[in-house]
Amino acid sequence: MAKVYHDKDADLRVLRDKTIAIIGWGSQGHAQGENLKDSGLDVIAAGRNGSAALKRAEAAGVRVMSVEEAAKEADYIQILLPDEVQGKVYRESIAPHLEEGKILGFSHGFNIRYFQIVPPKDVDVVMVAPKGPGDLVRRTFQEGQGVPCLVAVEQDASGSAMMRALAYAKGIGGTRAGVIETTFTEETETDLFGEQVDLCGGVTEMVKAAFETMVEAGYQPEIAYFEACHELKLIVDLIYEGGLMRMWNNVSNTAEYGGMTRGQRIINEESREEMRAILAEIQSGEFAREWILESQAGLPVKKSLEKIESEHPLEQVGSQLRSMMSWMKKK
DSSP: OOOEEOGGGOOGGGGTTOEEEEEOOSHHHHHHHHHHHHTTOEEEEESSTTOHHHHHHHHTTOEEEOHHHHHHHOSEEEEOSOHHHHHHHIIIIIGGGOOTTOEEEESSOHHHHTTSOOOOTTSEEEEEEESSOHHHHHHHHHTTOOOOEEEEEEEOSSSOHHHHHHHHHHHTTHHHHOEEEOOHHHHHHHHHHIIIIIITHHHHHHHHHHHHHHHHTTOOHHHHHIIIIITHHHHHHHHHHHHHHHHHHHSOHHHHHHHHHHHHHHSOHHHHHHHHHHHHHHHHTHHHHHHHHHHHTTSHHHHHHHHHHHTSHHHHHHHHHHTTOHHHHTO
């Protein structure tokens, strides 16, 4: 069983005399930074001078600096930039100011796992990764609750790296819900696998394939959209709220029987074999190399695939149908 930490296991006093720099005041950055500030910790927002993100930080009463200035002043440097830019920013603006005893923090392990960032041996390297988007991290904190987090220590130069990471997790509200211990390798590899096979890659291909199959058989695209895409949210919400059995118990007997007897014909041994192949690419670093080269080249494949996806009939029909849904216009 995984080790889980709670409020009683973390002490904010560990970071009371530390200055924490949030590098990247985006979705996670603003949430983590504002929660830390509300927890009584000293926070700096770092990014591009004059950016809209830093203006929001200033409005929230947080000191703002360039990345280089923040890295120089801070004791705990939390890097929350996109994966593909972290390495460059680290080498140019952070590494020169990583003095002995400082703490280098992350919320995703990609750049450590794949050696795009190689910290000196005399700093702590830790991860606190909320398992929810920034808006949820902020909202639940303000409500006196929290979002579960993962915590990992890659390098314990001080001998207190875990306590420092847990104090950070407590500062953002994570220990209120529970913080699960992991490793940088486990977090990175499972995160990439989930994105590619299930959450982002697998589900979108399944939705498109189901839509295309019904349209090819002569059904109206609007009806196919509702069945292949629109109703997916209802099912996912039920699973999210109470697991698979809550979902099965809340659909019709016809749906339950049909799903249980036919689902394994869709996700079959051939599908599982391809999943294993994708996991092997992640573990070997093959996917990381491909993504790093793609980023360095200016994202030509990503942009081309986005164009193709945007032109899919599912997107055209979906846009028309969503215009009929008044509750979506409010968002």
